Amino acid sequence: MTFRDDVRRGIAILADDLTSAGDGAAPFRRTGHDARILLTPPASLPRHAVGVTAVDLGSRMLDEEAAASSTRRAAGLFAGSELLFKTVDSTLRGHVAAEVRAAWAGSRRRAVVMAPAFPAEGRVTVEGVQYVRGVPVHESDYARDPAHPVRCSDLATLFPEAVLGRPDRADELPERIGNGDLIVCSAAEDSDLDRLVAAVPQLDEVLWVGSPGLAAALARRCARATGTAASQPAPARRPLVVVGSTNPATRRQLAELHGSGDVQGVTVGVDPAPAVQTLRGLTTPVLTLRTPDERHTPQTAQALARSQAAVVQALAEDHTVDALVITGGETATTVLQPLGATGIDLLDEPEPGVVRGSLTGRLPLPVLIKAGGFGDDAMLLRLCHLIRHPLDPGEHV
Template sequence: MIGAIADDFTGATDIAVAFRRAGLRVVILFNGPHETNLPDHDVTIIALKTRTIAPAEAVRQSVEAVEWLRIHGAKQIFFKYCSTFDSRPEGNIGPVADALMHLLATERAVFAPSSPEHLRTQYMGHLFVDRLLLSDSPMRHHPLTPMTDSFIPSVLASQTARPVALIDHRDVRGGRNRISALLDTAVREGTPYVVVDAISDADLVEIGEAVVFDPLVTGAAGLAGGLGAAVARRLGRSTRRDGDDDPIGVVPAVALAGSCSARTLEQIAHMRHDHPSLLLDAVATPDSETLAAQALAWYDEQDADSAPLIYSSLPPAQLRLAQAALGAERASAILETAMGLIARGLVDRGVKRLVIAGGETSGAVVTALDVDGGVIGEEAAPGVPWIFTGGDAPVALLLKSGNFGDPQLLTRAVMEGAA
């Protein structure tokens, strides 16, 4: 079994899709490791919320999750981070990787953030977002994890004392055998961390084959797909093409958006044309419970089938003003807590389909709803699947990473339950 940890909830769903597409059976657990009745599976993913917390706490939660996965049969660990490799200057990618290297007593770990499907590619060590260097992309202005360096070996080296090497694309084109040979050389030379270029899914398949037996593998959804394909080939599994039926059906839907990414802002602008919308203003109302009560009172005034939008996302200039007034961490905490309370209130009111934009917002909502896990359904956009929770009152959740999806995604997703 592959045991995977993801540093946010949308990242967990992203790799769940990648492994599932490869033909593997996938279970996803939220809110950390816990005992549950798991169906037969090849991959267990634990969704954490460790990307922006203090490094020591991120390490503690990650180690706890991996220890649980190993006890429950995981022979290989996949550490998933964002395809933009974003973290604060002190971590948490490096510190978590260091702790897992020690825990697993392994000699090497690859780092491959490329996810070509999402227009994230790495060439000669430099990470690109579509046609822009990472440092020139909107990620440069991320409110919590601004990325101003595109050269991933140096970004990783700033977070760890372990030496870091690069296998650039000239060698990746040589295929799995060339990659394996260079990984072995890195170990002999005392360089345990190896960043690997990839500009296509074919590159990631070759990398996946090269590391298929490694105790620890790190990367984004692109490498999860490559590794999944290598494992599925050895298990004799065919690519998964069919999707699960939607057990929720026609139900009230609401979109909740907290990401300030450029793509989410586009999606909000598109949705506001045809759906009622409410902006949560933490500066005017710096109290989570009051904000949530105001939002729920507003929702109660809307038509039941209007599929409204409640959002806190702001463009960069307005976001800086809000953070200056409240402090970045306080502003985020107020809004995330409010979104969780709003989600709980909406479900109590009969909303059974929630479309959530942003990794931190997704984590807050899933935690507030006390969701343990769910079944992966069809994708509403690449890497963005519906998740159907279990229990007596199932809910459909779409957890969307901030930069994922086309501009119409939020609008399209809330209408799936209204047809």
């Protein structure tokens, strides 16, 4: 499909997994824009592309060649957007270099401004090197990620063609954009990201690449004076917490949740039937469904993910549960597709790394989705309270 250069249609966010799509769109929702996540790439542009459209390309689960191809097609489809943002994980997991180059080629933008820092979560970029709470990402827990281990922290190694930018030299950005450069920007604070965004006169000349930190800076610059007010959802009677992430932070959060009182759950096996039967028989106000803690072969991990999705589908369709709290982007994608969901209408971002909304499709369930490595040990406890008592800011289940 061709797209006239003079047509500008909303803000588009291209993400490699579902949590990245939510993290990219949520700051714009907070600054007055309507926002929707699409769970799969569209074949053509949405008929009414207003506000923010975030697309989960699912490319982190593909091989590098397929990920690049999918990203390039999507960038071409949304090339006419007034703002085009390609998310990358703030710990550099996934096919970062291949996808950024593919998005640039598809977007037909003059230059790339890349700033992966997310200071609110301790992820900063110093002289082109990515750190997590003071540790280079390739030496952090993310180097041991079972699906996407991080091998390199140095963006200059990933992008030898790049030029490095610093917030104290933000005034050099217009010249570098004019040269058609790929610019990798260091940032240690939100104010650094604001300075970088403010230095670019025409946002639509650039393919923006970053994590929630840069998305928030762009959203602040593009804030709307008026927008659709966020209406509070009805309280959930019985939420199901679905944990597929093996990140240690998420496992600690689950343990804290179970230690709080009225919570029961099961560990899923390859056969979903026992988990369905057990969960249907429990009477606590919050249920949990987790994958086993131990590492598995890719084949077994996929079988467990399919089993987890079957359990969620059974409990949602018979109304045993009426809301979902999901950790991990790949888990969320696997779980939501069998429910017939086509997207998520975003409500807000209650905490960094968390999006809240409602599913679009045949089961319009309230949903909270949390990135696997985000949050303190009490985060799942707070999220369960939020979905059950949306008007009460307390922190107890």
